Amino acid sequence: MTSRSSGAGKNKKQRSFWKELPILIGIALILALLIKTFLVQAFSIPSDSMQNTLQRGDRVLVDKLTPWFGSTPERGEVIVFHDPGGWLPEAQIEENVVQKALSFIGLMPSANEKDLIKRVIAVGGDTVECKENGKVKVNGTALDESSYLYPGNTPCGDKPFGPLKVPDGKLWVMGDHRQDSLDSRYHQNQQGGGFVPEQQVVGRAIVKAWPINRWGTLPVPDTFDQKGLSAHAAAAAPGALGLAGAVPLVLWRRRRLIAKDSVVTAGQETGKG
Known part of the structure; x- marks a missing residue:
């Protein structure tokens, strides 16, 4: 009884392998295609x-x-x-x-x-x-x-x-x-x-x-x-530096305008009172 059941289990495993083989090949082909792409x-x-x-x-x-x-x-x-x-x-x-x-x-x-x-x-x-x-x-x-x-x-x-x-x-x-x-x-x-x-x-x-x-x-x-090869990038550097310098100036001017508007608004409110 033991011999028959182990033999049947072995055949079942072999059949399972042959059934799974096409799936494994398909997965391998898909992976190969994805790698290529x-x-x-x-x-x-x-x-x-x-x-x-x-x-x-x-x-x-x-x-x-x-x-x-x-x-x-x-x-x-x-x-x-x-x-x-x-x-x-x-x-x-x-x-x-x-x-x-x-x-x-x-x-x-x-x-x-x-x-x-x-x-x-x-x-x-x-x-x-x-x-x-x-x-x-x-x-x-x-x-x-x-x-x-x-x-x-x-x-x-x-x-x-x-x-x-x-x-x-x-x-x-x-x-x-x-x-x-x-x-x-x-x-x-x-x-x-x-x-x-x-x-x-x-x-x-x-x-x-x-x-x-x-x-x-x-x-x-x-x-x-060589550093000299990037001459075209260096030529763009002044523009980048100019932009970097302009940002703080714009922010400072914006803060001044906001502060001025606040003073005007406060004066108007005081006049109404």
């Missing part, structure tokens, strides 16, 4: 434009969460963004059912996603330029790009530009393999002027996840921490 997504590097920071075939993980909290791209970050229009050729690659399913839930990059990956050089309000045989300058401050520029490349020897004022809400982006990157410099004659709208940014690439031997983070290079 709101947290992190994998992207494959399709070209050599970001060498040696990123190699063709590398897989990177992109942070999609911080933009939901109002964060905007900063200088020096490596970002993934949607094609602003006309940056990529019109090409359709056939994917099998498995590839489509995995890319849908974010476990595999889609071959047909029209996304690009570049480094942010300047943000809205900045003035950016690069003369032939010179360095890239942001707000008049030269960048030391030796830590990420592809060996043997010049900052802009193939395509000098500027000075250009980056519109608010836009970005100026460039590839690390400067002489093999059709970046902002090469799209100045298009409708967007070569600038990337912040709304087109998918997120910041934070980790090289694959292959394992190339695993590593993608930090912002030290050159982007």
Whole structure:
């Protein structure tokens, strides 16, 4: 009797597991889809434009969460963004059912996603330029790009530009393999002027996840921490200081008017009495 009942219990547990398996798979797929949509997504590097920071075939993980909290791209970050229009050729690659399913839930990059990956050089309000045989300058401050520029490349020897004022809400982006990157410099004659709208940014690439031997983070290079780069923010400082100084003056004047009105009201009341 004991043997039969324990065997029946075992079969019941096995049946319960197989009944629950589809539910577990469904939950896993939903979680994967939510992670892809709101947290992190994998992207494959399709070209050599970001060498040696990123190699063709590398897989990177992109942070999609911080933009939901109002964060905007900063200088020096490596970002993934949607094609602003006309940056990529019109090409359709056939994917099998498995590839489509995995890319849908974010476990595999889609071959047909029209996304690009570049480094942010300047943000809205900045003035950016690069003369032939010179360095890239942001707000008049030269960048030391030796830590990420592809060996043997010049900052802009193939395509000098500027000075250009980056519109608010836009970005100026460039590839690390400067002489093999059709970046902002090469799209100045298009409708967007070569600038990337912040709304087109998918997120910041934070980790090289694959292959394992190339695993590593993608930090912002030290050159982007220079104080001179924030010249446009400093220009706004006098206005902010003026506003800060005006607030106490307005409050003092308001108190004077209230006190004066109180004296007048008290005099009127006295006259009535």
